[in-house]
Amino acid sequence: MDYGIKISQPGIDVFDANPEDLVFSSKYKTLKVSSRGNGTLTDSARTATIPHGLGYVPFFLVHTQLDPSVATNAVVGDNTDYFINPFRLSGAIGTYEAENTHDIVAWADSTNLYIIARSNVGKDIYPIAIAPFSNLDEQLAYEDDFGYTTGDWVVGNHSATGQNIEDGAVRTNGGVILDQGQTVYSATLNLYVGGRVGSGEVKMRVYGVDEDNTGAFNSGTPATARAKTSASTDHNTTLSAGQSSGVNVKGQIEEIAARAGWVSGNRMGFIMNDNGTVADNDYFEPSGGSVLSTLEIMRSSTLANFKYTVFLNQLE
Amino acid sequence: MADYGMKVSEEGHDVFTAQDKNLSLKSGFTLLKVFDSGILTLSSGWNEVDHNLGYVPHFLVYTKDTTPSPDAIFLATGDLGIAIARADTSKLYIKQDDASQTEAYYYIFYEPTDTGTAPAVVSTSDFGIKISKDGFDVKTANILQQTFNSEKNTLKIVTDGEDSSTANGSRTLTIAHGLSVTPAYFVFYEVNNDGNWFSNFTESHLSGAIVEARTNDTNLIIDITTTSSQTVKVKYYILADPGN
Numbered sequence: 001m002d003y004g005i006k007i008s009q010p011g012i013d014v015f016d017a018n019p020e021d022l023v024f025s026s027k028y029k030t031l032k033v034s035s036r037g038n039g040t041l042t043d044s045a046r047t048a049t050i051p052h053g054l055g056y057v058p059f060f061l062v063h064t065q066l067d068p069s070v071a072t073n074a075v076v077g078d079n080t081d082y083f084i085n086p087f088r089l090s091g092a093i094g095t096y097e098a099e100n101t102h103d104i105v106a107w108a109d110s111t112n113l114y115i116i117a118r119s120n121v122g123k124d125i126y127p128i129a130i131a132p133f134s135n136l137d138e139q140l141a142y143e144d145d146f147g148y149t150t151g152d153w154v155v156g157n158h159s160a161t162g163q164n165i166e167d168g169a170v171r172t173n174g175g176v177i178l179d180q181g182q183t184v185y186s187a188t189l190n191l192y193v194g195g196r197v198g199s200g201e202v203k204m205r206v207y208g209v210d211e212d213n214t215g216a217f218n219s220g221t222p223a224t225a226r227a228k229t230s231a232s233t234d235h236n237t238t239l240s241a242g243q244s245s246g247v248n249v250k251g252q253i254e255e256i257a258a259r260a261g262w263v264s265g266n267r268m269g270f271i272m273n274d275n276g277t278v279a280d281n282d283y284f285e286p287s288g289g290s291v292l293s294t295l296e297i298m299r300s301s302t303l304a305n306f307k308y309t310v311f312l313n314q315l316e
Numbered sequence: 317m318a319d320y321g322m323k324v325s326e327e328g329h330d331v332f333t334a335q336d337k338n339l340s341l342k343s344g345f346t347l348l349k350v351f352d353s354g355i356l357t358l359s360s361g362w363n364e365v366d367h368n369l370g371y372v373p374h375f376l377v378y379t380k381d382t383t384p385s386p387d388a389i390f391l392a393t394g395d396l397g398i399a400i401a402r403a404d405t406s407k408l409y410i411k412q413d414d415a416s417q418t419e420a421y422y423y424i425f426y427e428p429t430d431t432g433t434a435p436a437v438v439s440t441s442d443f444g445i446k447i448s449k450d451g452f453d454v455k456t457a458n459i460l461q462q463t464f465n466s467e468k469n470t471l472k473i474v475t476d477g478e479d480s481s482t483a484n485g486s487r488t489l490t491i492a493h494g495l496s497v498t499p500a501y502f503v504f505y506e507v508n509n510d511g512n513w514f515s516n517f518t519e520s521h522l523s524g525a526i527v528e529a530r531t532n533d534t535n536l537i538i539d540i541t542t543t544s545s546q547t548v549k550v551k552y553y554i555l556a557d558p559g560n
Binding site for chain 1 (some may be wrong): 513
């Protein structure tokens with residue numbers, strides 16, 4: 001090009017300068033900022049949609065912070081720093097190896113910039129029992145008019161067989177990682193309905209087992225007779241077999257973790273009392289089926305803070 | 317903009333009618349102006365560069381890896397499987413995850429990632445060009461109130477292009493850059509012509525496609541890995557500015 005503007009860096013003759021020695025040249029395009037901003041992705045708002053108003057797909061840069069519940073460590077550095085998107089957490093991070101996905105992904109179309117968190121960092125999922133089912137007697141229990149049984153859980157009212165009121169109990173398969181006195185954003189007991197009697201509402205009241213470290217159900221005090229937390233949740237549903245019923249147990253697990261004798265890594269248990277279910281309606285998870293119940297704890301609502309820059313440059 | 321100021325259009329666009337996206341310079345723009353840049357020899361773990369701007373600035377880091385042959389540079393992001401960099405209000409941090417990552421070329425820009433107060437900038441020369449943004453006196457405007465300052469380098473895109481092959485499946489694009497330096501770069505991509513362009517410079521986590529890019533002293537190389545049913549369109553930018 002024999003016209004235009006060239007400006008070289010200090011000390012470089014503009015007539016001889018290579019492209020990398022120029023501060024500016026009208027021969028080359030520049031990156032021009034259109035807008036900047038920031039926001040937060042949370043567990044309940046995992047996608048940020050930011051209108052850019054350009055009418056075409058723009059060049060953009062997104063910077064994201066690590067989930068604040070992931071402690072600063074040698075792998076990720078300080079959790080208050082910003083990384084250029086994408087953010088993908090891989091490998092073992094601290095004690096959160098079981099739930100180490102933390103992807104923050106950004107993309108744009110001709111209308112919006114989108115930033116999405118696909119994060120399980122801060123979320124712990126604890127199986128109630130896992131295959132092989134050799135330890136089900138330790139994890140599942142119930143009591144009905146016929147007495148106390150381990151290896152299954154049942155809750156509801158099955159009067160047709162004379163069992164009437166049924167109360168169940170479950171225990172985490174492994175230790176729960178929570179500090180003593182720690183509060184959480186949410187905690188959900190997902191009770192998988194392996195089998196079903198009736199189609200009406202099953203009414204239950206769910207307590208925590210008020211123990212420092214809930215022991216196996218096949219020894220000691222029967223599970224349904226153990227001390228209960230003061231926190232409880234009334235939970236009425238009409239699920240069918242094959243579905244999961246999510247019970248809010250935030251208060252229960254915080255009460256257990258607040259016990260003076262609670263130590264991170266101890267086990268937690270839950271008792272499901274029938275709470276007025278009409279006859280011939282219950283849920284159960286027999287030991288012969290797949291035990292898919294879980295305890296899911298989200299330690300923090302905030303998944304990532306982000307900053308974004310949209311440029312005037314057109315991608316498409 | 318008022319009826320005064322400065323506009324420079326990109327080649328092929330009439331400066332009187334060009335849209336902003338086709339201007340290289342306009343006295344209202346915010347361009348990324350380089351605060352500091354250089355090569356850092358990497359040691360194991362996190363390596364630090366002080367900036368002390370008091371806000372999180374825009375930054376770019378290109379990490380040289382000797383594992384590919386010839387050596388290649390990778391844009392450092394938060395993808396912990398590749399090259400990694402992060403910044404806070406006082407430092408830039410660059411990680412050597414593997415001994416094959418020998419050095420990094422870094423850029424720290426004055427422009428904050430969202431907001432920040434401009435640092436005091438002392439002019440080092442009594443010549444050159446300064447262009448302030450609308451409403452600011454060019455003689456007193458701070459560095460963030462300036463569109464352009466010839467004392468401060470800006471990023472220059474020497475080549476941008478698109479590979480819109482509709483062929484399904486994986487492929488490698490090799491684009492000769494023709495520069496005397498191993499250049500910095502950006503890559504964006506779209507899967508299955510759905511209108512969504514990902515910022516990933518390394519890998520997709522939603523689409524299932526994997527796009528990995530690097531430059532060496534000759535080429536920009538983009539490896540695209542897809543499932544057999546995916547088409548991937550790639551947009552690339554090669555900068556005049558060095559990545560190593």
